[in-house]
Amino acid sequence: MSDDQITIEVDGKSLKAEKGQMLIEVTDANDIYVPRFCYHKKLTVAANCRMCLVEVEKAPKPLPACATPVMDGMIVKTQSKVAVDAQKSIMEFLLINHPLDCPICDQGGECELQDLAMGYGGDVSRYQEKKRVVKDKNIGPLIQTDLTRCIHCTRCVRFGEEVAGLREMGATGRGENMEIGTYIEKSVSSELSGNIIDLCPVGALTSKPFRYSARTWELVQKDGIAPHDSVGSNIHFHVKGERVKRVAPAENELINEVWLSDRDRFSYEGVYSDDRLQTPMIKEDGSWKEVDWETALDAVKEKLNGVIESHSAEQVGILASPSSTLEELYLLQKFSRDIGVNNIDTRLRQADFSDQDSVSQFPYLGQAVSELETLQSALVIGSNVRKEQPIINHRLRKAALKGAAIMLLNPVDYDYNYPLAAKSIVAPEQLSVELASILKAVLETSDGSIDAEAKQCVENANVTDTHRTIASKLIDSENAIVLLGNTATAHPQFSLLRTLAGLIAKISKSKLGYLSEAANTSGAWLAGAVPHRHAGGKECASVGLNSNEMVQAKLKAYVLLSVEPELDCWDSRAARTAMNDAELVVSLTAYRSDEIENYADVMLPISAFVETSGTYINNEGISQSFAGAVSPLGEARPAWKLLRVLGNTFNLDGFEYQSSADVSAEAIKIIGDIKAENMDHWRSPVAIEKNGAGLQRITETPMNMIDSICRRAVSLQQTDNVSDGAIHINTALADKNNLSDADTAKVEQDDSAVNLKVVIDDRVPDDCVLIQSAHPAQVDLGASFGSIRIGKA
Amino acid sequence: MTETTKTILSEHTRSEIDMWLEKYPEDRKQSAVLAALREAQHQNDGYLTTELMDAVADYLGMSNIAVYEVASFYSMFETQPVGRHSISVCTNISCLLMGSDDIVNHIEKKLGIKTGESTADGKFYIKCEEECLAACCGGPMMMIDHKYYENLTTDKVDEILDSLD
Numbered sequence: 004m005s006d007d008q009i010t011i012e013v014d015g016k017s018l019k020a021e022k023g024q025m026l027i028e029v030t031d032a033n034d035i036y037v038p039r040f041c042y043h044k045k046l047t048v049a050a051n052c053r054m055c056l057v058e059v060e061k062a063p064k065p066l067p068a069c070a071t072p073v074m075d076g077m078i079v080k081t082q083s084k085v086a087v088d089a090q091k092s093i094m095e096f097l098l099i100n101h102p103l104d105c106p107i108c109d110q111g112g113e114c115e116l117q118d119l120a121m122g123y124g125g126d127v128s129r130y131q132e133k134k135r136v137v138k139d140k141n142i143g144p145l146i147q148t149d150l151t152r153c154i155h156c157t158r159c160v161r162f163g164e165e166v167a168g169l170r171e172m173g174a175t176g177r178g179e180n181m182e183i184g185t186y187i188e189k190s191v192s193s194e195l196s197g198n199i200i201d202l203c204p205v206g207a208l209t210s211k212p213f214r215y216s217a218r219t220w221e222l223v224q225k226d227g228i229a230p231h232d233s234v235g236s237n238i239h240f241h242v243k244g245e246r247v248k249r250v251a252p253a254e255n256e257l258i259n260e261v262w263l264s265d266r267d268r269f270s271y272e273g274v275y276s277d278d279r280l281q282t283p284m285i286k287e288d289g290s291w292k293e294v295d296w297e298t299a300l301d302a303v304k305e306k307l308n309g310v311i312e313s314h315s316a317e318q319v320g321i322l323a324s325p326s327s328t329l330e331e332l333y334l335l336q337k338f339s340r341d342i343g344v345n346n347i348d349t350r351l352r353q354a355d356f357s358d359q360d361s362v363s364q365f366p367y368l369g370q371a372v373s374e375l376e377t378l379q380s381a382l383v384i385g386s387n388v389r390k391e392q393p394i395i396n397h398r399l400r401k402a403a404l405k406g407a408a409i410m411l412l413n414p415v416d417y418d419y420n421y422p423l424a425a426k427s428i429v430a431p432e433q434l435s436v437e438l439a440s441i442l443k444a445v446l447e448t449s450d451g452s453i454d455a456e457a458k459q460c461v462e463n464a465n466v467t468d469t470h471r472t473i474a475s476k477l478i479d480s481e482n483a484i485v486l487l488g489n490t491a492t493a494h495p496q497f498s499l500l501r502t503l504a505g506l507i508a509k510i511s512k513s514k515l516g517y518l519s520e521a522a523n524t525s526g527a528w529l530a531g532a533v534p535h536r537h538a539g540g541k542e543c544a545s546v547g548l549n550s551n552e553m554v555q556a557k558l559k560a561y562v563l564l565s566v567e568p569e570l571d572c573w574d575s576r577a578a579r580t581a582m583n584d585a586e587l588v589v590s591l592t593a594y595r596s597d598e599i600e601n602y603a604d605v606m607l608p609i610s611a612f613v614e615t616s617g618t619y620i621n622n623e624g625i626s627q628s629f630a631g632a633v634s635p636l637g638e639a640r641p642a643w644k645l646l647r648v649l650g651n652t653f654n655l656d657g658f659e660y661q662s663s664a665d666v667s668a669e670a671i672k673i674i675g676d677i678k679a680e681n682m683d684h685w686r687s688p689v690a691i692e693k694n695g696a697g698l699q700r701i702t703e704t705p706m707n708m709i710d711s712i713c714r715r716a717v718s719l720q721q722t723d724n725v726s727d728g729a730i731h732i733n734t735a736l737a738d739k740n741n742l743s744d745a746d747t748a749k750v751e752q753d754d755s756a757v758n759l760k761v762v763i764d765d766r767v768p769d770d771c772v773l774i775q776s777a778h779p780a781q782v783d784l785g786a787s788f789g790s791i792r793i794g795k796a
Numbered sequence: 797m798t799e800t801t802k803t804i805l806s807e808h809t810r811s812e813i814d815m816w817l818e819k820y821p822e823d824r825k826q827s828a829v830l831a832a833l834r835e836a837q838h839q840n841d842g843y844l845t846t847e848l849m850d851a852v853a854d855y856l857g858m859s860n861i862a863v864y865e866v867a868s869f870y871s872m873f874e875t876q877p878v879g880r881h882s883i884s885v886c887t888n889i890s891c892l893l894m895g896s897d898d899i900v901n902h903i904e905k906k907l908g909i910k911t912g913e914s915t916a917d918g919k920f921y922i923k924c925e926e927e928c929l930a931a932c933c934g935g936p937m938m939m940i941d942h943k944y945y946e947n948l949t950t951d952k953v954d955e956i957l958d959s960l961d
């Protein structure tokens with residue numbers, strides 16, 4: 004027994020505890036219930052509600068269990084008359100101003116105050132005076148306020164300060180006039196804001212999209228995995244009948260702790276978008292006709308075989324969303340390769356695939372999600388990690404607050420919610436130059452060596468203090484990582500960035516990791532939904548085209564799985580043209596849209612994420628399976644079932660699965676142990692060449708535009724994290740071109756031109772233009788990076 | 797500090813705040829928030845606007861809401877436009893015993909407004925219920941624009957109010 008172990012007695016039971024623990028932590032760990040409102044294990048102790056008062060022997064008054072450190076031999080009574088009387092009195096105080104509106108309160112049935120009032124409240128109030136009323140403020144599209152119900156526990160305020168890193172809620176006024184809120188009318192903007200809904204013990208903060216749509220006792224809770232980033236947050240679906248009414252986090256200390264990003268919490272609305280496709284449809288003579296499944300699948304067979312026979316299997320391209328399940332992607336690639344099609348890809352927002360053969364099995368995070376917070380330093384390259392992987396950013400933030408040096412190299416000066424040790428914001432073409440400088444700085448301070456080719460790269464590099472800081476932080480830390488994000492992946496010189504990052508990591512003895520984009524990016528690689536590898540990472544004898552080659556090559560036929568190419572692909576214009584010009588487009592999709600109807604020939608309705616069972620493998624390599632929470636809408640079917648039947652329709656062998664578990668069992672058997680080693684794989688860098696002068700385009704995909712579900716989630720679409728269809732330029736560039744905010748600019752890329760609204764945005768470096776993808780206004784421009792011209796419209 | 801902060805907080809206000817900042821460690825800038833708000837309020841005819849509070853937040857590296865909390869908590873800060881001269885009549889126990897109610901009634905009648913209101917010409921503002929201002933020996937008392945007036949009678953009040961411009 005270590006010195007820190009002590010023994011206390013609670014309600015006659017002797018309990019082991021650790022010195023310094025708060026009493027409530029010990030009682031919680033031992034399933035002894037102490038009522039509470041303000042205490043939350045993930046927040047600091049405020050001790051302001053006093054609901055947790057208990058009797059402690061030798062103490063003159065009841066003490067708050069949440070703020071009383073345990074001491075050896077302490078004797079505690081949680082049920083004694085002293086304790087219960089104290090709790091009852093507190094309850095009476097709390098109820099003085101609390102409205103009796105439980106029947107119309109969304110929290111009713113899951114309200115901590117309601118529950119405790121049952122246990123500790125009086126039947127009749129002795130308080131006859133006026134109750135206070137607080138006027139509601141609109142704090143945005145996601146969170147409904149009813150602040151008259153607030154009991155001032157300040158959990159939401161502490162959350163902002165301590166977890167979101169963005170103090171938005173506060174307590175203004177004092178005494179009886181104290182109010183919780185934002186003071187001014189403003190939308191809360193944290194990407195984790197929805198968590199205050201869970202934290203609020205009463206109905207003061209509830210879900211706005213869910214409002215008045217069900218009573219909590221009508222809901223059934225089902226488990227799921229969040230589908231919009233590579234973290235794989237655990238979630239609960241709250242289902243009424245056959246409809247998901249809301250989503251809440253499920254606790255998993257190793258992944259999302261108790262938190263959930265707003266995107267993962269509110270995206271379910273997209274499932275019920277009006278444009279859900281509910282029956283199979285075939286285009287005949289230019290008009291769409293509803294058909295039954297058999298007819299549809301026969302048509303796919305006939306048409307696809309037609310293209311293969313009259314051209315070749317090489318004229319077929321298969322694009323799939325990396326947020327499809329492991330089962331779907333495994334079956335898709337199996338189907339594809341069985342019919343001789345090697346062109347299959349899920350890496351849609353990427354253009355440089357030149358080193359794909361030498362990289363690891365999947366874009367591995369480089370370490371466990373939960374251990375990110377123990378890092379001493381991290382260099383993040385090309386990522387808006389705060390919006391892209393909010394949970395990872397939260398872990399990095401925790402590390403930063405403990406003193407870790409988080410350092411950034413980005414083409415846009417994104418907002419961070421923790422102090423950064425170094426930051427370099429440069430134009431995209433400068434990213435590799437910067438990395439070469441950092442590499443040189445690393446070489447200056449360490450004894451590592453690099454090969455001749457790499458040496459050439461760093462020879463002319465210019466080392467500044469920033470580079471030296473980054474280098475020395477990485478070298479001096481025992482636990483350091485270099486992370487590559489979405490912008491790095493989408494960069495036209497991704498392989499060069501990867502190589503340089505790899506060398507920096509290797510020589511500074513840091514890890515190398517990828518902040519991959521989608522829920523199943525890892526699963527897609529492992530399932531073989533890439534053109535150069537089979538399931539399990541085995542190299543393909545005949546390597547197919549990658550996603551960008553597929554759209555540039557204008558193939559004769561495309562099969563799409565949950566992809567809207569004009570919104571999801573790296574080169575939106577080429578993607579749209581390719582679809583429009585193809586002889587055949589088969590779209591396995593949960594939605595119909597004008598675009599899809601325009602280019603597709605067959606639309607097969609598949610279920611959305613809540614409606615299918617499956618497996619996601621997260622960026623750490625954790626495989627998590629889930630069941631469908633509700634049945635698919637209309638005639639829609641889970642894509643794995645559809646692909647199985649498609650296999651049968653094509654008379655392929657080995658498509659006799661009974662359940663998605665059969666499919667994943669087969670896939671997992673081939674994949675074997677999931678392990679990845681990023682460090683071994685890179686090739687020597689090619690020379691760093693700067694491309695021509697002029698303006699450069701930078702493209703980002705805002706967090707709520709990432710996939711077809713988010714794009715249809717109404718409330719998420721009302722937030723700021725969506726594409727605005729504008730060009731963002733800094734003041735200098737605007738002045739140079741005589742443009743001001745809200746002007747219309749003529750934007751030209753290659754041989755196309757569109758008019759876009761101007762937004763002055765000083766986060767963008769000089770001579771760069773930031774465009775947000777997945778917005779219809781910019782589709783005709785084309786490639787995500789490259790040179791671009793602007794002028795007055 | 798952003799450019800907007802510079803334009804919103806006058807040079808004088810900023811130099812006053814800087815004086816206070818010198819008294820605190822570099823990483824404890826927020827300690828100066830009360831002083832900073834007082835200066836900002838002073839610059840703006842006795843009340844704070846959201847812009848001013850945001851500027852103070854920016855100047856001291858605090859979040860906006862943290863400044864709103866402070867400004868709305870202390871009764872010496874006004875967050876709505878008020879009259880130029882701020883009248884606080886103490887109505888706490890000693891002054892009450894010495895007849896502060898009469899003083900309040902007299903002022904209200906004279907100016908034609910209630911406590912918490914400002915005169916239409918923007919000259920006077922009577923603060924809501926004011927607590928002990930620590931001049932109990934001179935009760936009833938009032939404070940106008942940080943100046944104490946003690947042993948009040950209605951005549952004396954008239955004289956004081958009439959002398960203000």
Ligand code: SF4
Pocket residue numbers: 152153154155156157158159160183202203204205207208
């Ligand atoms: S709004 Fe809810 S979480 Fe915030 S202080 Fe009030 S009761 Fe607590």
Ligand code: FES
Pocket residue numbers: 038039040041042049050051052053054055056067068069070
């Ligand atoms: S839970 Fe202990 S005081 Fe609130």
Ligand code: FES
Pocket residue numbers: 886887888889890891892927928929930931932935937
């Ligand atoms: S009671 Fe009026 S100054 Fe103290």
